[in-house]
Amino acid sequence: xxxxxxxxxxxxxxxxxxxxxxxxxxxxxxxxxxxxxxxxxxxxxxxxxxxxxxxxxxxxxxxxxxxxxxxxxxxxxxxxxxxxxxxxxxxxxxxxxxxxxxxxxxxxxxxxxxxxxxxxxxxxxxxxxxxxxxxxxxxxxxxxxxxxxxxxxxxxxxxxxxxxxxxxxxxxxxxxxxxxxxxxxxxxxxxxxxxxxxxxxxxxxxxxxxxxxxxxxxxxxxxxxxxxxxxxxxxxxxxxx
Amino acid sequence: xxxxxxxxxxxxxxxxxxxxxxxxxxxxxxxxxxxxxxxxxxxxxxxxxxxxxxxxxxxxxxxxxxxxxxxxxxxxxxxxxxxxxxxxxxxxxxxxxxxxxxxxxxxxxxxxxxxxxxxxxxxxxxxxxxxxxxxxxxxxxxxxxxxxxxxxxxxxxxxxxxxxxxxxxxxxxxxxxxxxxxxxxxxxxxxxxxxxxxxxxxxxxxxxxxxxxxxxxxxxxxxxxxxxxxxxxxxxxxxxxxxxxxxxxx
Numbered sequence: 001x002x003x004x005x006x007x008x009x010x011x012x013x014x015x016x017x018x019x020x021x022x023x024x025x026x027x028x029x030x031x032x033x034x035x036x037x038x039x040x041x042x043x044x045x046x047x048x049x050x051x052x053x054x055x056x057x058x059x060x061x062x063x064x065x066x067x068x069x070x071x072x073x074x075x076x077x078x079x080x081x082x083x084x085x086x087x088x089x090x091x092x093x094x095x096x097x098x099x100x101x102x103x104x105x106x107x108x109x110x111x112x113x114x115x116x117x118x119x120x121x122x123x124x125x126x127x128x129x130x131x132x133x134x135x136x137x138x139x140x141x142x143x144x145x146x147x148x149x150x151x152x153x154x155x156x157x158x159x160x161x162x163x164x165x166x167x168x169x170x171x172x173x174x175x176x177x178x179x180x181x182x183x184x185x186x187x188x189x190x191x192x193x194x195x196x197x198x199x200x201x202x203x204x205x206x207x208x209x210x211x212x213x214x215x216x217x218x219x220x221x222x223x224x225x226x227x228x229x230x231x232x233x234x235x236x237x238x239x240x241x
Numbered sequence: 242x243x244x245x246x247x248x249x250x251x252x253x254x255x256x257x258x259x260x261x262x263x264x265x266x267x268x269x270x271x272x273x274x275x276x277x278x279x280x281x282x283x284x285x286x287x288x289x290x291x292x293x294x295x296x297x298x299x300x301x302x303x304x305x306x307x308x309x310x311x312x313x314x315x316x317x318x319x320x321x322x323x324x325x326x327x328x329x330x331x332x333x334x335x336x337x338x339x340x341x342x343x344x345x346x347x348x349x350x351x352x353x354x355x356x357x358x359x360x361x362x363x364x365x366x367x368x369x370x371x372x373x374x375x376x377x378x379x380x381x382x383x384x385x386x387x388x389x390x391x392x393x394x395x396x397x398x399x400x401x402x403x404x405x406x407x408x409x410x411x412x413x414x415x416x417x418x419x420x421x422x423x424x425x426x427x428x429x430x431x432x433x434x435x436x437x438x439x440x441x442x443x444x445x446x447x448x449x450x451x452x453x454x455x456x457x458x459x460x461x462x463x464x465x466x467x468x469x470x471x472x473x474x475x476x477x478x479x480x481x482x483x484x485x486x487x488x489x490x491x
Contacts, residue, residue: 051336054490073244076338083336087329091258100254103247104337145333 002064004029004153004185005050010059012045013209020046021209023059027187027202029152032179034200034217035189036231042209043189044084047157050187051081063153080151082159086142090131094122094141097130098148105149116144119174135162143171147178153185154178160195168195175199197227205234212238244339248347251334252321256351261320265313269363272309276301277370295383297371298364299390299455305363306394306448310356311401315422317355318405321348322486323415332491341487349479352402356395364391390451397447400471401426403478404444410485441470 005027013019020042027033037043048054050061052068052075061068066075088097094117102108117123120140125133130141139162146154160168172195178184190196196203197217204214213234217227224230256262280297325331334344368387372379404425408418426445433439433446440446453464 048491051332053332053335055488073338073340076336079336081336083332085329087333089255089258089330089333090328092255096254096258100251101333101337103250104244104339 002029003027003062004031004064005033005187006062007046007050008060008062010046010049010061011057012049012054013057014045018042018045019209020049020206023206023211025204025211025214027185029185030179030183031202032175032186032200033188034196034203035187035206036191036193036196036203036227037189037206038191038235041206043206044157046206047081047083047155047187047189050155051079051083052076053083078149078152079155080146080149080153081155081157082139082142082146083155083157085161086139086145088130088133088138088141088145091129093127093129094133094144095126097141098144101145101148108148112148112150116148119147120144121170136164136167139163140167143174147174150182151184153187155187157189158191159188160190160192172199193226193228193231197221203227205231207235207238210238244337245343245347247337248334248339248344249350252347252351253354256317256355259320261313261316265309265359266362268309268313269305269359270366272305273301273363273366273370276304276367277374281374295371295380295387297375298367298387301363301367302390302394302451303449306398310359310363310398311426311448313359314352314356314398314402315405315419318352318402319409319415319418319422321352322406322409323413323418326413326489326491327415335491342483345483345486349403349406349482352406353395353399356398356402360391360394360398364388386455389454393451393454394448396468396471396475397444397450400475400478401444401448403475403482407478407482407485410482410489441467444471444474447471 003026005025007023007025010023011019011021013021018040023046035043035046045054049056050063050068052072055069063075063079068075088094089100092100095113098113098116102113114123114126117126120143122137122140122144125137130138133141139159143159146156160171163171175186176199179186186200188196188200200217202214202216203220205212220227220230224233277297280300335341364387368384405418405422408421408425409415412418412421429443429445433443447467447470450464450467453460453467
């Protein structure tokens with residue numbers, strides 16, 4: 001099976017000693033990969049490097065075979081992402097924000113913009129400026145922007161941030177629908193273990209800047225009662241007292 | 242340059258939606274109006290003809306080019322770089338299929354477009370005001386001189402903006418960049434007066450180089466030399482700014 005993501009020896013260490021070290025990982029097409037770890041474990045750093053926002057000390061990330069650092073435009077052609085926080089231009093309406101994003105994809109028209117606004121429940125707010133949006137609405141707009149170009153890979157950093165229960169359920173259903181109907185690959189980071197358990201098919205645990213284990217959710221749940229138990233066990237095994 | 246067109250259209254769209262554009266337009270209109278009122282008041286009050294219809298746009302330009310234009314070009318440059326870095330909106334563009342060079346070039350091109358549009362707007366306004374209040378002194382040669390002055394004024398202001406862009410990528414805080422730009426502006430002007438032999442190297446001293454183009458005897462050698470100095474400085478500022486922008490971790 002063709003790899004959606006191939007990460008080799010990815011390393012970025014900040015001056016304070018934190019970051020991510022020697023990350024090696026591959027994600028198959030159609031996977032819903034959960035990147036699980038406590039705060040400060042290096043999840044966002046890894047995802048920022050995957051999206052080309054920060055340059056690594058060494059290592060490479062290939063998306064559908066194209067290197068993010070050598071051939072960025074090709075690598076990002078079929079990628080949608082939310083990194084750290086879902087941002088939008090506050091002085092523009094939801095519709096205008098999506099129009100701005102749509103310019104990078106010639107095939108995205110107003111109908112697709114409306115479709116994405118409808119999927120994320122923002123259609124009735126399309127003419128409101130995003131400055132007036134709540135955190136949850138901004139997150140929904142970020143999701144709409146990420147799925148706008150019908151990407152083959154979605155990199156989502158804490159996609160459930162700011163969402164209420166209804167929003168979380170919608171998000172979970174959206175992920176499942178996109179995987180089943182369009183074969184989209186997901187790379188999701190989260191510290192919400194329960195949601196990762198319900199959504200992801202494969203899980204990587206990152207702790208202290210290192211990837212400590214990668215396993216299929218099905219296998220984990222056959223050995224452990226919950227994903228939380230597995231996570232605690234992995235973290236303990238790797239040095240946490 | 243993949244994605245440049247989309248990035249450029251996006252930057253111009255964002256520019257049009259910002260209140261700074263309206264402020265720049267209002268201040269430009271005010272500058273022309275106040276100038277014309279002053280000229281008319283002197284003419285009617287003291288019976289003195291200060292400027293004719295063709296000289297009025299040049300008087301406006303001589304003030305405009307040292308005040309409103311570089312000020313708003315600085316605001317815009319800071320907004321496009323520091324503003325987007327601090328509000329985290331830079332990553333919206335940088336996570337799309339567009340190279341960093343494409344994004345950087347689109348931003349710089351938008352800055353150039355803003356300077357051209359602002360100069361054109363003030364030129365048309367001041368020409369209209371001059372023609373309206375002093376129609377008798379209008380001439381085709383005079384209008385040509387005005388158009389030439391405004392057109393050539395683009396280059397030094399643009400080169401100064403590229404210096405601000407470089408500072409925006411060097412320093413994180415927009416406020417620090419703003420004050421540093423003012424210090425550079427005043428400092429360059431001061432140095433060009435003190436070290437007059439080297440004044441050509443201080444970009445600010447070339448803000449009035451349009452006078453070289455409209456003087457009775459055109460000094461081709463001096464114009465050529467100044468074009469080379471400004472182009473060289475512009476290329477260096479652009480390249481250094483891009484180097485920093487490309488290496489920046491978002």
